[in-house]
Amino acid sequence: MTTKEALFKYLLRLGDTSMILAQRNAEWCGHGPFLEEDLALTNISLDLLGQANSILQYAGQVEGKGRTEDDLAFHRTEREYYNHLIAEQANGDYAKTILRQFFCDAFDFYFYSELVKSKDEMLAAISAKSIKEITYHLRHSSSWVERLGNGTDESHSRMEKAMDELWRFTGEMFEMNEVDSVLIKEGIAIDLNAVRPKWENKVKEVLEKATLKIPANTFMQRGSRDAKHTEHLGFILSEMQSLPRSLPDAKW
Amino acid sequence: MANTKDSQGPLWEVFVQKKSGQPFVHCGNLHAFDKEMALQNARDLYTRRNEGTALWVVPSDAIVSSSPEDIGPFFEPANDKVFRHPTFYKIPDAIKHM
Secondary structure, three states, X not given: OOHHHHHHHHHHHHHHHHHHHHHHHHOOOOOOOOHHHHHHHHHHHHHHHHHHHHHHHHHHHHHOOOOOHHHHHHOOOHHHOOOOHHHHXXXXXXXXXXXXXXHHHHHHHHHHHHHOOOOOHHXXXXXHHHHHHHHHHHHHHHHHHHHHHOOOHHHHHHHHHHHXXXXXXXXXXXXXXXXXXXXXXXXXXXXXXXXXXXXXHHHHXXXXXXXXXXXXXXXXXXXHHHOOOOOHHHHHHHHHHHHHHHOOOOOO | OOOOOOOOXXXXXXXXXXXXXXXXXXXXXXXXXXXXXXXXXXXXHHOOOOOOOEEEEEEHHHOOOOOHHHHHHHHHHHOOOHHHOOOOOOOOOOOOOO
């Protein structure tokens, strides 16, 4: 695998995760628990979409086949997507949406804080720009995890249920393959083993404050590194891609 | 003043400071269930387009307001007392934000 091929796949991994999570959160638009929170979550969704846009645009340049960020977003199939499985999980109730967001925000925060040191200038610049937004996202989602964990019996039990459903998708975020080893040698990618303990500490700290426990079942679902997905991604893509696929020349 | 009966939480008033040293100006209100949520919601609703660099949020029911009937006794006596207005002084150029 050449550096260029590895970087292209690495960028898809990052860009796809931001985009699919943005798409999931956007489903809440107009359906939030109350107006202010509806706006907060859709603002976060827009930030993620902006990050995805810059990353996929760069991916297109790296690939060098003339594909734009739109081509990459709207004209790839499920088995060509590399987003983390957790990003595509269904919204469920607000507890599940918030917990999914918290796991992803905590990952993004420590991941992009490291990636600003990348020798790839573009990747370092995108990370530096994103980290300000992510810092806010993490503050938002962790305060909600605490609030719901400590809220009522019902909010607490909904958070426990969300934890049971989502915990199994947190392991693969730290999985590394050839893409990583090629890019780590070049100083472009970062070692996810260094991100993991920081993520775990943050998660433990917030869950403790929220009086929530990590599930005893430690089975971890994997697949996204090989573009293998849960049943949800196909539905997301068919909705997201239907317009550009049926009207390929449509413009705003 | 504050409507706490609905399910969206109590009301908070939002004040934005454009730049350090300038006064905080009231810009609107919002719903939130606690201080941190009020601050975050204020950021999302009122400062995402470079409107300011600092925020205050205050529970609406902590604000004591004059009522329309107070207009006469509170404000009108000032009208005919021109000496109460500092219009006879020149403000030095070095003083800003007056």
